[in-house]
Amino acid sequence: KMLTSQFVQNLKRFRLVTFDVTDTLLRLEEPMRHYQQTAADCGVAGVDRGHLERCFRQQFSAMCREHPNFGSQSPDLNWQQWWMQLVARTFGCVDDRLTPDQLAKIGHRLIAHFRTNACWSHIEGARELVQRVRVAGKCVGVISNFDPSLSQVLTAMGYAGKFDFVLTSYEAGVMKPDSRIFNIPLQRLSIQAEQALHIGNKLDMDYAGALNSGWSGLLVDEEGRTGSDRRHTFVSLASLLQALDTQQIQW
Numbered sequence: 001k002m003l004t005s006q007f008v009q010n011l012k013r014f015r016l017v018t019f020d021v022t023d024t025l026l027r028l029e030e031p032m033r034h035y036q037q038t039a040a041d042c043g044v045a046g047v048d049r050g051h052l053e054r055c056f057r058q059q060f061s062a063m064c065r066e067h068p069n070f071g072s073q074s075p076d077l078n079w080q081q082w083w084m085q086l087v088a089r090t091f092g093c094v095d096d097r098l099t100p101d102q103l104a105k106i107g108h109r110l111i112a113h114f115r116t117n118a119c120w121s122h123i124e125g126a127r128e129l130v131q132r133v134r135v136a137g138k139c140v141g142v143i144s145n146f147d148p149s150l151s152q153v154l155t156a157m158g159y160a161g162k163f164d165f166v167l168t169s170y171e172a173g174v175m176k177p178d179s180r181i182f183n184i185p186l187q188r189l190s191i192q193a194e195q196a197l198h199i200g201n202k203l204d205m206d207y208a209g210a211l212n213s214g215w216s217g218l219l220v221d222e223e224g225r226t227g228s229d230r231r232h233t234f235v236s237l238a239s240l241l242q243a244l245d246t247q248q249i250q251w
Helices: 005-010 033-042 051-066 079-094 100-113 125-133 149-157 179-190 203-212 237-246
Strands: 016-019 026-028 118-124 137-145 165-168 195-202 216-218
Touching: 005 149, 005 237, 016 179, 033 051, 033 079, 033 100, 051 079, 051 237, 079 100, 125 137, 137 149, 137 179, 149 165, 165 179, 179 203, 195 203, 203 216, 216 237
Parallel strands: 016 137, 016 195, 137 165, 195 216
Antiparallel strands: 026 118
């Protein structure tokens, strides 16, 4: 589809547009169903999904406290080992009779599985928006709280070559909303913060993180919570795209 003059006008001030990934461009499809199925494939059947979800939430919170940012600052832990430990602790919480070999087998399979297109789906309007921003001549990037395998996920989902850079919190050494992660692409590309726009789904991480770093921000808020600027908040990515196409956005 051709660019509308309104779309071009709305983005005129920006040289750089970045996107969050999870729940902005891509959605994880029922992750615990994949955990349950992978366990069954490894001979561990009958795992209760509710119990699994509770254990996962508890262990994920604990791992994020003990080894923040997928272990990026933990010298004895790489990101794969971080996930291996999380999977082992999650299934160990569900059933403490599982052996280290069983836990490791499930862990290895899950790490590989979650980097394929089997676990992710496209959010409506996402590919179109990224493409239009590219056609408008902007530098297009990703800023995501994610481990370094994000490029692999994006490629598996058909985004190869669509971004000028993919910056993960792991590689940055800090997570959104820390301004240092927003500053990295500005320094690398010699772009001013006023010339940068970030689009995401988290009020604190994405919208406030961008604004506090001197950027502009757009927020996709499917739950319709308040607390953000209504001019910059949309119920879906599709409606955000439509607004860029048809309405004048007040920055």
